[in-house]
Amino acid sequence: MKEITSTQNPYIKELVLLKDKSRARKKSGLFLIEGTREIDLALKGGYDLDTILFYAELFSEEQLHKLATAAIKRIEISKDVYQKLAHRDTTEGILAIAKPKLHALDSVILRTENPLILIAEAPEKPGNIGALLRTADAANVDLVIIANPKTDLYNPNIIRSSVGCVFTNQIATGTTTQIIQFLKDKQIPIYCAALQASVAYYTQDYTKPTALVVGTEATGLSQEWRDAATQNIIIPMQGEIDSMNVSVAAGILIFEAKRQRNFL
Incomplete structure (x- = not known):
């Protein structure tokens, strides 16, 4: 040796x-x-x-x-x-x-007719990406998509903060435009976490194919996502601020979908 x-x-x-x-x-x-x-x-x-x-x-x-x-x-x-x-x-x-895997959209395999998909647009902090992947693993979502990625998935901080869940999730990357087309082609409704033209997240039905989309805390989601949404949704806030950590927000949305699907 x-x-x-x-x-x-x-x-x-x-x-x-x-x-x-x-x-x-x-x-x-x-x-x-x-x-x-x-x-x-x-x-x-x-x-x-x-x-x-x-x-x-x-x-x-x-x-x-x-x-x-x-x-x-x-x-x-x-x-x-x-x-x-x-x-x-x-x-x-x-x-x-x-050796890394390829994460192209065209290599995605949805193993159910009723997928639950988490999408994060342009997350920058490796710690947030890791936390999103850890949350996705905990809920056993079918697919995680990173739109307009700012860092590569194999950054050591992502591996560490995801506690290895970068390896357990099916992950794809692509541009916002490509991902929206992917969802439309598969007729998957899009629910965007956004302040504008939104309704409370718990009023929507996530028991059917669902894509939950979150943006950064600093800028939120792009106009392209908000325009493409089946419905913009919001987590009602009761304090002084109007946003929370992206991984926390994603966790709330994902587990509401899981609750509705009776998987808890």
């Missing part, structure tokens, strides 16, 4: 770039996963792992054999190398290099 002990090793320098730079991830077609749970979810989600790196004092070879097949390359790394690559303060001693 190969062993790397120096942080100046060229391969390790490449992995640091994978961790830190979206451009490096896109160019190489690889990304970094940290942690047992996240790697396990990636494997269950059908992701191909290229290499596993482990620090033997924190992660034993016995654990490694249970986690990965022999077909995956394995490299033992030193404490210094592990700390150079690890993103989290709480460490488990295990990292993996994986």
Whole structure:
């Protein structure tokens, strides 16, 4: 088994770039996963792992054999190398290099005639994207679509904040125009969280095919989404502010749909 002990090793320098730079991830077609749970979810989600790196004092070879097949390359790394690559303060001693999936709209498979879809337009903060994916997993939504994405899905902060749910959800990306056409082609009603021309979210029927669309806290949804909506909906606010965190808003809408569908 190969062993790397120096942080100046060229391969390790490449992995640091994978961790830190979206451009490096896109160019190489690889990304970094940290942690047992996240790697396990990636494997269950059908992701191909290229290499596993482990620090033997924190992660034993016995654990490694249970986690990965022999077909995956394995490299033992030193404490210094592990700390150079690890993103989290709480460490488990295990990292993996994986190949991303394609997230094109035309590759989407809706496995039910009555899908529940979550759409987020132009989310910028990795933490918010991760929280949205975690909420979507908790509700077992059929599809998450990111419109006009501002960051790549394999940003370590998204993987971390989603606790690996970036691997458990079916995710697609596209422009707002492309996504609206996709929904219209499949005759899926669109419910947009917006302040303008809205009704209370709980007055609508989500028991049929439903797309719930949320925007950023700063700017909300674009006019294109508001114009395309079957109905704009609002979460009534009782305090001084007129908006809440996007992942919280999405959770309220999603679980109202799940309640109506009697899945709770």
